[in-house]
Amino acid sequence: MDSYNIESSNADCLDSRPLKKPKCEQLNDCDLSPSPRSSTSLASSCNNIESSHVYDLDARPLKEVKCEQMNDLDISLSPPSATTLPSSSPVNNDRRILLDDKKHQNHHEQFKVDQTYDYLPQDYEMTDLDYCALMKIESSLESDILVKIDDIFVTQSQLSCLLDPKKFLNDDVISAYICCIKYQAHLESRNDVKFYFENPFISVMLKRDGKLGVGQDGNHITKIVRNYLKHEMVLIPINIKETHWYLAIINTQKCEIQVLDSLCWDSNRVDLADTLQGLQFHLNIIGRQQNLISHNWKDLQIISWIITEQVQEPMQKDGSSCGLFMLKFMEYWTGDSLSHPITQEDINCFRHKLAGILLCWKTNTAQTTPQNMSLLGSSDDQKETKATDSLLEETKYQSLMSILSKISENELVGGLCDYIKSINCPETLEKVWVRNSKPYSISLTVRKLQEILKEDLPMDRDCLNLVIRKFMFDEIQMMKKTKGTISKHYLDTRFWMITDFGRHPNFRKKLDVEQLAETVCSWPGVNYSVSRCKLILIPIIQFNKTFILFILNQDTRTVYILDPTPLDPVYKYNPNARYVKKLLCIAEFLPKAMSKVCPGSRWSEDVFLWRQIILSDVPIENR
Incomplete structure (x- = not known):
């Protein structure tokens, strides 16, 4: 009443x-x-x-x-814990889901585990490849190396930032994606302008040298800086320690330092100043060397160049996606403007897409095939798992999508509902399984999904x-x-x-x-x-x-x-x-x-x- x-x-x-x-x-x-x-x-x-x-x-x-x-409806399912499935579940007999099982190859469309990305997709629609990559990250051990591109190694614990929208992007994840950018010829040379993409490790070394100085003969960073002279644009990621990422561009054509900051924090550029000072120390050493390579730089005294803020209004709406914005700045900056628009909604989708790109990149030599991924199981089956390890080494796993294609809609919905109701792990109950961002953010935990049922x-x-x-x-x-x-x-x-x-x-x-x-x-x-x-x-x-x-x-x-x-x-x-x-x-x-x-x-x-x-x-x- x-x-x-x-x-x-x-x-x-x-x-x-x-x-x-x-x-x-x-x-x-x-x-x-x-x-x-x-x-x-x-x-x-x-x-x-x-x-x-x-x-x-x-x-x-x-x-x-x-x-x-x-x-815009992002539904992510976490692997169940050992206490989430009752022993009577009918799927216990088929705990291990095999990929590329030959006997199903002619009857169902297969998701090939050897598929890779050899380009940077401009849309963020999740594919079967991307979903399997997310599942691989969630089911791996923290110490497992899942990405190895060139000399960049990324472990599961470092990739976990792609599963949580509240986490900052890890340095090695950023470095791995920069390697992917370098493989794109159209990004390394645009309108006859050569771009050099630096990684966060070297930018930290430049900032260190700016604070401590450099010896007269230079160091190994000096050799890297020499390569800068072969390019008209040098893109350097800048990190405010444990706070924020933004991008600095050495634009030699305009003799200016261009800054792209998704939050427009133009009042705090101490890290940039230290980085530029370190770069200047190395350029001074290179300038004194007799074997100076020919270059198109108009002036090597970059410390005197003007600093221009290229982003006038904040693009970032949260407190954790600055690293993702910075990567897109590196990918889209032409020297005068961004070639593609970037929104917070795009970045939210890009976070999950990035996992698929890195794990399935064409030059990733880490073992990314989910051969040891157990989707369904319990702690009681550890002995059985050890007994079948030798068999698993020889057997590939069948596509998850192929398994789902055999199940009717009613069976799939009913099984999913029964599975959700069976979860009783306190940690799993607080995980977000459904997230939607338009027109404002809504997140549903497993506990809320249980209450619906x-x-x-x-x-x-x-x-x-x-x-x-x-x-x-x-x-x-x-x-x-x-x-x-x-x-x-x-x-x-x-x-x-x-x-x-x-x-x-x-x-x-x-x-x-x-x-x-x-x-x-x-x-x-x-x-x-x-x-x-x-x-x-x-x-x-x-x-x-x-x-x-x-x-x-x-x-x-x-x-x-x-x-x-x-x-x-x-x-x-x-x-x-x-x-x-x-x-x-x-x-x-x-x-x-x-x-x-x-x-x-x-x-x-x-x-x-x-x-x-x-x-x-x-x-x-x-x-």
Whole structure:
């Protein structure tokens, strides 16, 4: 029951309306497409009031769900721990998943473990190759060397930064990717300008020499600096110890030091100054040598060159992806500008893609074939594992995708749900398995996924928001295919939470109208006007963590109410009365938000004055 007493005037107004149950055929003006089946009865009830010509998501074949429809939904599965699978699991008999099994080679599309990257992909869509690389990192020991490119060795513990968005990029991971850049001929020479890509180890040595000085005869770094003179652009990664990465470019054509910093920290360039001083010491030694090679540098006194900040607005939105931005700066900088745009969303995807690139790079001579990767198993099988080690050395593993291709959709979903419910390892329960970044970040841990599957628990708010986001993106993808228009606009629970409903006005937070407007604006991925949408769907969170749905139809000026909770006997003779305060809240805050998003539209009207219909065919859920 609402926390306030219901004013008699409002109740009488609502009570004067007929309480006859509306039939489905009377609601043709409510154009609701069917939603995919979920555990919530609220979503399934919408199927009863759909129009006859809507697109049926349930009828869509599974294979038609392309990766681009979920291009921003990052689902990562961690290998189970020893305590996560019950011994009765049917997969225990096939714990080891074999790659390239010859007897399946002709029947299923194979994922070849000898596939490699010989180029730097410009898109960040994850492939089977990339997913297997992530699984390899997660299942390896910390000391295992997984990447060996030229003279750069990278262990599992160093690559683990690619699995956690909160971790900084490791020096050796950066060096390995720089080696990949060097293999791209079009990057080493652009418009007849030669680029030299330095690695973090040498930049640290230059910074050291800038602080301590260099002997008259120089050292091994002096020989490396001599190679700089053969190039017009020298790209040097700069690290503020344990804090930040940015890029410095020695642009010999303009006689300037160009700085690309994803955070625009232009006030702290001490590390750059020390690095340039060390470089100057070595250039002075080279300048005194008689065998000075011919070069196109206009001036060797780089310490006197001007320093220019090339990034005017911060690109980085988090506190850990500076190293990833720096690598993209090295890859895309032309000397005057970036050849490709870079966004935080791109970088978030690039973090996982980078794992696949490094492990599957054409010159990676480390053992990356997952020959010893156990996807399913328990600690009880250690003896069996030792007994089969000799066999595993001779046997390759069959593609995970080939295994999954033999399983029906229902079996796959059921098995996944059973597996999630069986996990009881405290550490695994706190791991993030589902992450989505558009239009804002949502992360779901294994524990939250378990709660979705427990019928006696209410759905987590983040889970509901992610489902709503999936519905909206499906609408957008369908609109792009059919070249139609967006007729339904979904709000998630942020709008309702920001209203502070249920709290006394004297104790509410000060309303931020701009923040409120963000909760009702159009979704990313397509340009559409909210003012032209026929319906707005508003989920409401109640005090007992249950949800109800308000559907606003601007064409007929009607509010439809879908409520799966049992009717309180207090409202037996006037069921509309229990929604008065919620409608008043929507009528107060929605116009404020819409005045920013689409001023002058019908959504700015007082929706409390619209016709209100309680849909009676909604299944009632008792907890």
